Amino acid sequence: MKIKALNGFKDIVPGEVELWQKVENTARDIFSRFNFSEIRMPILEKTDLFARSIGEATDIVEKEMYTFIDKQITMRPEATASLIRAYIQHGLHVQKPVQRLFTIGPMFRHERPQKGRLRQFHQMDAEVLGTATPRVDSEIMAMGAMLLQELGITVSLEMNSLGCPACRPGFREKLLHFIEERMDKLCDNCKRRSKTNPLRVLDCKNPRCREEVEEAPSILEHLCADCDEHFTQVQKGLQDLDVQYSLNKFMVRGLDYYTRTTFEFITEDLGSQAAVGAGGRYDGLVEKLGGPKVPGIGFALGMERLILLLQQQEDVETDSATVDxxxxxxxxxxxxxxxxxxxxxxxxxxxxxxxxxxxxxxxxxxxxxxxxxxxxxxxxxxxxxxxxxxxxxxxxxxxxxxxxxxxxxxxxxxxxxxxx
RNA sequence: GUGGGUGUAGCUCAGUUGGUGGUAGCACCUGGUUGUGACCCAGGAGGUCGUGGGUUCAAGUCCCAUCACUCACCCCA
The missing domain is CATH 3.40.50.800 (Anticodon-binding domain)
Known part of the structure; x- marks a missing residue:
């Protein structure tokens, strides 16, 4: 019996690894141009860290984490929680009021593998902690766009605002009311989701549901004055930097901690894995994890997905070492x-x-x-x-x-x- | 967790109505006169046909099971 790698776990062998190096090198170059510092965190963390940050009721925490149950530790399913844990632990907010950090590494989720989705996968993650200025929202999206452009990958940038604790509950009520009126026309999944997370009904892929929610109230019309002004400034910033984007009022996020600006870099060339990268603002998260009351924003890029897109292109140049x-x-x-x-x-x-x-x-x-x-x-x-x-x-x-x-x-x- | 598809050499794949596993391509090794690469030619090596049952005189081929891979649903980067 031959021993093979686990389902959903992959070797990256010579011939393919050059592409990974190219992606990593390009990313380090771009992150450095934007004045980001690298930070590396351990892969294992206390289970509680992820439960508190990502959200108890999310699919990730409920059924996708690799957890050593007896020890209450978990292999990280994403980077943001660990990064913030490190930020708090080392008092990075004291050393510098605004921290611009990136990290690259493996993440683990026990999902059924498919194209562009593995159980051990790799992300490049950039986060800015300590500032709520809309300029940083624009800047970080511009950085992602620049990186993808440098790699020669064509994507579209979609953006939305999820509001804040001041304005989201009100919208949620309105949306719930709208959904309840049409409940019998929605798919089973949406019926279930309307109870757990009604916002998710908005981005159901079922065509009939899409039709039904077409006229749903938009969060963008229910933002409080502060969130509305913030979102306006973010868009102005993107225009100033000449970054193309479109608004998607149906885009929500799977992780509980997002507030205000959310965005995704989307491709049509990866089957069902449309999101090459995604992120958003999470103004309450640091405090929730026991840190100072500082806002934050960040995004992650899925490296396997980037590699797949590069492999689909002809003549991608990689510099493999040659013998002198x-x-x-x-x-x-x-x-x-x-x-x-x-x-x-x-x-x-x-x-x-x-x-x-x-x-x-x-x-x-x-x-x-x-x-x-x-x-x-x-x-x-x-x-x-x-x-x-x-x-x-x-x-x-x-x-x-x-x-x-x-x-x-x-x-x-x-x-x-x-x-x- | 739920569906569909596919499992033959390291890789990409042929394999007919069931009748001895392919001079197939790529890659690898050795040669093609003393000691010189690419192109070409010749030869060689490489396999439990995913695994286990069943039908049959005979199974890579038909049937069942199982495992793996893969795509999709779900969810997500």
Whole structure:
């Protein structure tokens, strides 16, 4: 019986990992341009942290978490809760009033795997804590858009406001009333959801439900004065930064902690996994987790989904490492001479390869070619006797004789010069 | 948790009305005269046909079960 990776868990092997590196490198570059600092948190946290932040009644907490029940600890299903826990624990709000943080890593949810959805998946997460200014809302969306654009991924940005504790309850009542009038026309799921989380009825995918809620009251028309002004300023900010967006009054969020601005980066090229990234404001969360009363906003990008989109494109460039110099040796004497020379070349900083299996020169040339080696140093019995080696430029096919030096360090320096 | 689809070489796949597993492609190894890559040619290696039952003289092929993968629902990044 072969041992295989668990269902929903994937290896990222050479050939694919280059794409991941490209995505990570691009993200680090963009985050850094926006003056974000990296933070890394542990994968295991107390179960209570997620229950309190994400919400007891959400699907994630109810049935999707990997929990060690006896120890009351859970593998994080998302990053925001852990990040805020760390923010509070280390008093980051004291060190700097506004913290701009990002993190990249694996998350775990026990869902049925499908395209763009794994049980161990990876997210890139950016959060700004300590400011409620609508400018940051615009800025963070602009950052996400810039990152996706840099990667060559085309998405649309949809945005909504969920209001705040001052205006949402009132809207909720109105919506509930609207739903109850049409209850018999809604699907079973919506009937259930109308009790647990009526806002979710708004984004049901069932066409009949969509038709029914088309005329539903919009939260945007029920925002309190502060939320309304905030939302207006966010939109102005996006226009100032020339970021394209559209309003979606049906967009709600699955996690309980969101307030005011929410947004999603949406693609049509991933089947049912339309959201490549999503986020929003969570002004009450830090305080709820026992921290200072500071507002926050953030978003997460699903890396598997980004990778799938990149793989769907033709000619995506990734820079995989190529061998600077391949040392081909013939016979035991030459091979023994080559072994420490290769080490010296590596100490000089060259990406160096050699064959330890005693294969033919032809085979070694093939290996060099396959590794896209720029140069091959050929060391044969004849060369050693004459104190000469052959350096071949693989692209131009030019060969030159070079003197073998007894000192590996000097020999390596000499080769380094010629291989530039 | 609920449906549908698919399981043959490392990967992508042929395999007829049931009749000996494919000179298939990619990748790999070795050769194609002394020691030189790409292209080409030849040869080689690589398999419990997902697993377990059943029908049959005979099963990769038909039937049942099971597992895995996958897509979708749900939910979400």
């Amino acid at each position: 110099i391949f040392v081909a040796s013939l016979g035991d004497t030459a091979s023994e001479f080559a072994f420490p020379l290769v080490h010296a070349l590596r100490q000089k900083g060259l990406l160096t390869a050699m064959d330890h299996e005693g294969r033919s020169l032809k085979s070694q040339m093939k290996q060099a070619n396959k590794a896209s080696a720029k140069f091959v140093l050929i060391l044969g019995e004849n060369e050693l006797e004459q104190g000469q080696a052959v350096l071949k430029n693989m692209a131009t096919q030019e060969q030159q004789d070079i003197a073998i030096l007894s000192d590996n360090n000097e020999m390596a320096s000499s080769l380094l010069e010629r291989c530039q």
